[in-house]
Amino acid sequence: MSDLKKMYSTILGDSFPLDMTISFGDQQLVYKKRTWGIKQEDNSIDERGIRYGENPDQEAALYELVNGNLTLGDCRFIDPGNGLVSAIKAEDMLQVGKHPGKINLTDVDNGLNIIKYLMDKPSAVILKHNNPCGAACGNDLSTAFNSALRCDRIAAFGGAVILNRACDIDTASLLSDNYLEVVCAPEFEDGTLEILEKRKNLRIIQISDIARLSDFEKFRFLDFKSLIDGGIIVQQSAVNSIRSIDDLTPATSNWKNVDYTCDRQPTQQEIDDMLFGWAIEHGVTSNSVLYVKDGCTVGIGTGEQDRVGVAEIAVHKAYIKYADILSFDEHGIGYADLELEIAQGKRDVSEKNGIDSKVLKDRAGLPGSVMISDAFFPFRDGADVGISQGISAILQAGGSMRDFETIEACNEADPKVAMMFTGQRSFKH
Numbered sequence: 208m209s210d211l212k213k214m215y216s217t218i219l220g221d222s223f224p225l226d227m228t229i230s231f232g233d234q235q236l237v238y239k240k241r242t243w244g245i246k247q248e249d250n251s252i253d254e255r256g257i258r259y260g261e262n263p264d265q266e267a268a269l270y271e272l273v274n275g276n277l278t279l280g281d282c283r284f285i286d287p288g289n290g291l292v293s294a295i296k297a298e299d300m301l302q303v304g305k306h307p308g309k310i311n312l313t314d315v316d317n318g319l320n321i322i323k324y325l326m327d328k329p330s331a332v333i334l335k336h337n338n339p340c341g342a343a344c345g346n347d348l349s350t351a352f353n354s355a356l357r358c359d360r361i362a363a364f365g366g367a368v369i370l371n372r373a374c375d376i377d378t379a380s381l382l383s384d385n386y387l388e389v390v391c392a393p394e395f396e397d398g399t400l401e402i403l404e405k406r407k408n409l410r411i412i413q414i415s416d417i418a419r420l421s422d423f424e425k426f427r428f429l430d431f432k433s434l435i436d437g438g439i440i441v442q443q444s445a446v447n448s449i450r451s452i453d454d455l456t457p458a459t460s461n462w463k464n465v466d467y468t469c470d471r472q473p474t475q476q477e478i479d480d481m482l483f484g485w486a487i488e489h490g491v492t493s494n495s496v497l498y499v500k501d502g503c504t505v506g507i508g509t510g511e512q513d514r515v516g517v518a519e520i521a522v523h524k525a526y527i528k529y530a531d532i533l534s535f536d537e538h539g540i541g542y543a544d545l546e547l548e549i550a551q552g553k554r555d556v557s558e559k560n561g562i563d564s565k566v567l568k569d570r571a572g573l574p575g576s577v578m579i580s581d582a583f584f585p586f587r588d589g590a591d592v593g594i595s596q597g598i599s600a601i602l603q604a605g606g607s608m609r610d611f612e613t614i615e616a617c618n619e620a621d622p623k624v625a626m627m628f629t630g631q632r633s634f635k636h
């Protein structure tokens with residue numbers, strides 16, 4: 208066991224060069240490897256790059272674009288000097304903890320990729336393995352973070368938290384009550400670091416440019432995918448263009464010369480949740496389905512091969528997490544621990560039965576939520592999963608030959624379900 212623990216604590220060096228140049232025709236991009244002077248227990252400074260890659264036996268390096276730019280067609284890419292994660296300096300790491308590895312930095316990066324569309328309200332995104340496990344906006348930052356946490360308290364364990372406002376005392380107190388790997392914010396108000404530093408291994412990162420993240424909405428970057436034969440696929444990054452009700456279209460379809468439309472139109476709250484959910488969807492691995500309600504995620508299904516399956520998984524997760532938070536609220540322990548203590552004879556089974564009954568009665572908080580699908584429903588069965596749980600509205604790409612079936616499902620629901628199309632899908636692989 209000690210050898211296993213040593214595997215995770217061992218810091219690799221890396222064999223990557225200090226500089227890297229990529230040529231696209233007659234255009235050149237120059238990158239510099241990012242390292243940090245990390246203070247050691249004996250007060251010496253050790254120059255280190257990324258801790259390691261996705262696994263402890265994989266060397267890794269972080270490179271920052273320092274010179275050149277790229278223009279392809281009508282698209283000009285991000286200029287040097289607009290760095291976020293790749294521009295983190297040693298002084299930005301307000302507490303190093305175990306200095307960050309690849310997964311920590313990619314979680315922060317994807318959190319920024321999501322939260323840049325949520326800058327109009329205090330918002331928090333919690334990520335685990337590059338997928339959001341909870342996201343919410345609120346009237347203040349502590350409310351937003353607490354709501355995001357309560358969506359999935361289990362998955363948030365060891366997660367990365369991205370905040371779009373200065374971390375205040377109330378938020379810091381909530382953060383310090385949980386085991387987290389990374390907390391990232393544009394600023395940390397006086398007194399917050401003393402609270403957060405109680406978690407010795409927590410990485411506390413300040414990225415001041417979060418305050419101007421909305422400037423990055425229309426920026427694109429080059430997305431590289433290396434193949435096992437050494438080949439590379441290069442694509443432009445995705446941009447979320449669904450930013451207001453004007454970007455949505457009513458769900459309509461024509462099948463065999465018959466026009467189909469939804470009987471009910473969405474309310475303003477449902478539209479707000481559609482736009483919020485689509486912003487979260489921008490950072491979720493496909494295939495995916497989300498359920499959101501009142502500016503907060505209720506259930507997140509990620510990375511599945513079929514759409515009806517991921518809709519069911521998101522429901523299943525919502526039920527599990529709802530039971531867990533009910534148990535935590537009522538008994539101070541998670542649902543799994545409650546079951547264990549019942550098995551050990553420390554608690555009465557009636558406590559579990561009460562929670563189970565409330566979960567079923569409330570349907571895990573899913574009624575009244577908006578179902579978000581990152582692409583069209585090829586059949587109505589995916590939408591039927593959400594409708595059976597009492598969702599009130601659906602947002603999907605549209606464009607399936609069988610859109611009319613999903614429209615019929617919305618009209619047959621009691622009460623009727625509203626649906627809108629984005630006209631674009633939001634795949635992320």
